[in-house]
Amino acid sequence: MKTLTRLHSAALAALALITSAVGQSAPAAGNTDAGPPRPIAEEAAVLEKGRISARRRALARLATHPDPEADKLLLAQFDRYRAGDLPPAIWLDFFEAAAKRNHPALKAMLAEREEMLAKSRDALSRFRECLEGGDGEAGRLVFATKAEAGCIRCHTVSGEGGKIGPDLTWLRNAMDRTQILESIIAPNSSIATGFASAALTLKNGESIAGVVSHESADELTVTSIVDGKKTTVKTADIAQRTPLPSPMPPHFGAALDKRAIRDLVEFIAAGD
Template sequence: MTRVRTAAVGCVLTLALGSPLAAQRRVASLDAQQGRTENPYTSAEDVAAGQTAFRSRCASCHGFDGMGNRGPDLTRDVFRHGSSDRALFLNILNGIAGTGMPSVRLSDKEMWQIVAYVRSLRRQGGPVDGDPVAGRQVYDRAACVRCHWIDGEGGRLGPDLTSVGWRRSARHLRASILDPDDDIDADYRQVTVRPRGGGATRGILLNEDAFSIQLLDSLERLRSFPKTDLDGIERGTASLMPSFEGRINAADVTNLVAYLASLKGE
């Protein structure tokens, strides 16, 4: 199953990253080419300009205040993909392959100003509330393992959570548990196919072309259907993940978020 998904994702990535345009972009920055490591733009005015640019270019994913949303909290001062000014600069310039972090191509000056702003955010976030150990028990009780993979164990219907503490903010983790329909991961689109003979199969869309559609059904079986055999295909706007609002009490949700935020494996 995983191999099928990885192949599909890999194909999309090659298309997105292997294009000559992407290659051109990667060398378009003089500071990147010359290996500049120090931020030349760190005055209060630079930080203010960086904040303005951040709010228009980055806030949709990293939050208005940098504390994260679908993208990670950037106030932690420790970054998975490199914590130096140069690493931040290159991650903005090139994006981070294989993740939801796009290349945001701006002038070198604007990118350095954003780096200065991100730096100014350090430790404003503070620690995540809640008890991760108690949160793990909530995870077990709620049977999240049925659909999610952590450290070598679990189901494949939902995303691998092994490194979710790096990838996502506490805010996004909480929203994912309470309101999964709000922000559905593009790799986990739900579909229902209705074969001509009757019945229906629901699952996660893996692949589709003009003639056939493949999905992963609720038992994690790969199912393939020729389109000519189908009465219809319904594309769900809801997540396959149920909402746990009201099913897990407030304190336990906080503990669960603390547990997920602590997951920083590779």
């Protein structure tokens, strides 16, 4: 079993190398288009009843706004967040803006929230602000080009990409945003049907590990997670079969920033 696990880890390490060799960084979805600061009363009016995209730009301006009243305006948004009155699509923008201010009350509130989330048993709770409001086009770039993600090596979207994991164009209709987010940050919480991984030891001593992509009474096909190569073996030739965890790298929650994760969720859930 140890050798098999090692085999699997070696395959994952090799994959990481390949991914970083072919990947190029996607341009960061920045706030460069937010424009110069406006009078606080104007920013407040936008946050009150502007469109989501306008509120997002206002929050980006408030992050570095020279007027100290900006802190009070952000504190008021915290109250709205607590009261359930802040749209989820701008949560991330709000937390990012608050974190950039150097204000004790804002810092204390952020710290309090972090502390609460750290205690939560629900792994998803730290990423709730990634569920809505992402940029699908930026998400497509993360999916297709960001080396830390490497999604396209294993997944196909709209006819392009690898076939080691399930086609995400199809998943779009089968999963809601929470499930998509969960499969990115906690891939082992559920395994897509027909994509379970296993390590096999054959009677001739050979070892094979990968995604069991096809299975019948007398044979099964294993897809290598390194090069997508398919190997078919007879059930009768298998000495031992051990289930393996999902080959989805388990660390996306740490490797990708929240903006990239929010964009990915948008892209997978709604397209670009």
